[in-house]
Each structure stands twice: as structure tokens, then as C-alpha cells.
Amino acid sequence: TATAFHSVTHICRDVNYGWLLRYLHANGASMFFICLFxxxxxxxxxxxxxxxxxxxxxxxxxxxxxxxxxxxxxxxWGQMSFWGAAV
Known part of the structure; x- marks a missing residue:
């Protein structure tokens, strides 16, 4: 289960503009839900x-x-993901 978390941290830290890709993806998903609602x-x-x-x-x-x-x-499956699933 730690593999997905390490993959995300690798993209954010080691890939050129990986942090930008992650935040565009997260904000795009939020905008999608705003449009959906x-x-x-x-x-x-x-x-x-x-x-x-x-x-x-x-x-x-x-x-x-x-x-x-x-x-x-x-x-x-980071800390926020774990507690989001636990609640």
C-alpha cells in the first residue's frame, strides 16, 4: 500500500514540474465537482x-x-487518505 504514496511523492519531488501536475490535477478535480454540483x-x-x-x-x-x-x-494512502477512509 505504500507504493502509491511513494509514487506520488516521487512525481512531486523528482519529476520536472511534477508538483504542478499534481496540483493542477487536484484543482481540476475540485472544479469538476463545482461544475457538477x-x-x-x-x-x-x-x-x-x-x-x-x-x-x-x-x-x-x-x-x-x-x-x-x-x-x-x-x-x-497517506495520512489524510487513511483518516479520510477511516471516517
């Missing part, structure tokens, strides 16, 4: 939930994206 909020505001099939597929996709993001958060 704005999209869901817009759907609620305009009453798009009345189209039940489309709304249900969207909610399933939302949970799938949240599960993928959680797995990406836990993957490096």
Missing part, C-alpha cells in the same frame, strides 16, 4: 427532476463520480 442545482431549479428516467441516470452518474473521486482520494 452547479449542474445538479440548475436541474433542481428548473424542475428537470420531472423527467424521471433522465434524472435517475444523472443521479446514478453523480454517485459513480463521487465513488471514483473517493477512490482517487484514498489511493495514495
Amino acid at each position: 452547479l449542474h445538479v442545482g440548475r436541474g433542481i431549479y428548473y424542475g428537470s427532476y420531472t423527467f424521471t428516467e433522465t434524472w435517475n441516470v444523472g443521479i446514478i452518474l453523480l454517485f459513480a463520480v463521487m465513488a471514483t473521486a473517493f477512490m482517487g482520494y484514498v489511493l495514495p
